[in-house]
Amino acid sequence: MDSSVDMFERAQRVIPGGVNSPVRACDSVGGKPVFFREGRGSRLVDVDGREYVDVMGSWGPLILGHAHPDVVSAVCDAARGGTSFGACTAAEVELAELITSRFSSVEKVRLVSSGTEAAMSALRLARGATGRDEVVKFAGCYHGHADSFLIQAGSGALTLGVPSSPGVPADLAKLTHLARFNDLDNVRKIFEEAGASIAALIVEPVAGNMGVVPPAEGFLAGLREICDEHAALLIFDEVITGFRVSAGGAQERYEVVPDLTVMGKVVGGGLPVGGFGGPAKLMDQVAPEGPVYQAGTLSGNPLATAAGLATLRALGEEGIYETLERSGAALAAGLEAAIASAGVTARVQRVGSMMTLFFNESPVASLDSLDGVRTDLYARFYQGMLEAGVTLPPSQYEAFFVSTAHSEEDIGKISAAAETVLSSLAGV
Numbered sequence: 376m377d378s379s380v381d382m383f384e385r386a387q388r389v390i391p392g393g394v395n396s397p398v399r400a401c402d403s404v405g406g407k408p409v410f411f412r413e414g415r416g417s418r419l420v421d422v423d424g425r426e427y428v429d430v431m432g433s434w435g436p437l438i439l440g441h442a443h444p445d446v447v448s449a450v451c452d453a454a455r456g457g458t459s460f461g462a463c464t465a466a467e468v469e470l471a472e473l474i475t476s477r478f479s480s481v482e483k484v485r486l487v488s489s490g491t492e493a494a495m496s497a498l499r500l501a502r503g504a505t506g507r508d509e510v511v512k513f514a515g516c517y518h519g520h521a522d523s524f525l526i527q528a529g530s531g532a533l534t535l536g537v538p539s540s541p542g543v544p545a546d547l548a549k550l551t552h553l554a555r556f557n558d559l560d561n562v563r564k565i566f567e568e569a570g571a572s573i574a575a576l577i578v579e580p581v582a583g584n585m586g587v588v589p590p591a592e593g594f595l596a597g598l599r600e601i602c603d604e605h606a607a608l609l610i611f612d613e614v615i616t617g618f619r620v621s622a623g624g625a626q627e628r629y630e631v632v633p634d635l636t637v638m639g640k641v642v643g644g645g646l647p648v649g650g651f652g653g654p655a656k657l658m659d660q661v662a663p664e665g666p667v668y669q670a671g672t673l674s675g676n677p678l679a680t681a682a683g684l685a686t687l688r689a690l691g692e693e694g695i696y697e698t699l700e701r702s703g704a705a706l707a708a709g710l711e712a713a714i715a716s717a718g719v720t721a722r723v724q725r726v727g728s729m730m731t732l733f734f735n736e737s738p739v740a741s742l743d744s745l746d747g748v749r750t751d752l753y754a755r756f757y758q759g760m761l762e763a764g765v766t767l768p769p770s771q772y773e774a775f776f777v778s779t780a781h782s783e784e785d786i787g788k789i790s791a792a793a794e795t796v797l798s799s800l801a802g803v
């Protein structure tokens with residue numbers, strides 16, 4: 376098999392930027408992307424046979440680690456029976472039942488094939504249900520690449536410095552209000568001016584796309600109040616936090632109930648599954664039950680639902696979230712000790728098993744807290760850790776993910792590598 380360098384040259388000839396998702400191009404951290412051929416547990420193996428401890432975790436879905444035996448056998452069994460029928464199956468009902476049993480605010484859920492599809496469909500439902508057109512999102516939050524959300528978006532859009540993409544019609548963009556994360560006064564001001572036209576406010580209850588930014592005390596409850604005051608719907612984008620920060624997502628962890636929940640990543644266990652759900656009175660407005668159209672060839676297909684079912688069933692095991700919490704805390708402590716020992720200006724922000732090491736002076740509470748973030752140091756950290764056999768997300772504005780497959784030894788290795796690499800950055 377060609378080396379990563381050769382593969383990337385081939386890829387660039389036939390795929391824009393040589394990648395099927397921009398952030399994978401590693402533009403913001405320099406160098407060229409590594410091509411991987413295999414994942415197993417907490418490890419990734421590249422095309423040259425080199426093994427890494429992986430904390431990128433495919434951007435979140437792999438809470439059980441790579442190639443979990445239950446997931447692999449469920450997918451293989453399903454594949455032998457056919458991968459997609461475009462017709463009803465028991466598996467999609469079982470997955471929907473599992474989802475509604477974990478998220479008490481979700482009485483019905485529509486399965487789709489990505490977080491983007493889930494978020495854009497939830498917004499269409501909110502607009503259809505309220506008869507209003509405007510939406511509030513937060514600078515630095517990312518809800519996939521549907522036009523209405525590519526306004527000061529986070530994740531790859533932020534990484535590549537194009538938070539508001541060309542191709543989004545101005546007439547559509549003006550329907551999106553931008554708010555400041557963790558700033559209720561700012562949200563109130565927007566609603567005081569435009570509340571009667573706002574269909575919904577969408578938020579990542581724990582921001583993961585400007586790096587990990589927890590909600591300030593009372594922030595989520597305040598959003599709930601403001602939406603109620605103005606009869607707007609509150610949408611929690613739990614594509615990252617769903618089944619990650621607790622069995623019932625951020626809404627369970629922070630005890631704030633949204634009107635609609637957007638899901639992705641973990642719910643598909645590494646295969647393409649997204650979903651949007653909420654009370655039956657809202658969800659029954661979705662076609663064919665109601666008039667709000669939404670559809671998808673591969674929605675709820677037997678292969679993807681098999682992976683999702685195996686993953687959510689494994690996450691039903693007693694004590695698994697306590698284990699994830701412990702591993703997350705252990706990695707954060709290891710990174711903080713490495714920062715202290717290296718004497719660099721950096722900080723770790725964590726919720727459960729998701730975290731970010733920011734090269735930032737102050738606590739990161741919103742996107743503008745990152746005005747002075749040293750993305751140059753993050754790039755060197757990324758490259759140094761790669762060299763040391765640890766794969767991080769190739770962007771300062773993403774999250775590290777710990778899985779149930781990460782051992783104490785893995786966490787020790789990551790922490791030791793971080794101390795060495797951070798020490799080389801002291802004084803830079």
Ligand code: KE4
Nearest residue numbers: 396434489490491517518519530614615639
């Ligand atoms: P997908 O369409 O990529 O499945 O989901 C979009 C999405 C929606 N909401 C949130 C909170 C998300 O984080 C995402 C996607 N996350 C990014 C990384 N943070 C995916 C990685 C990529 O774009 O390559």
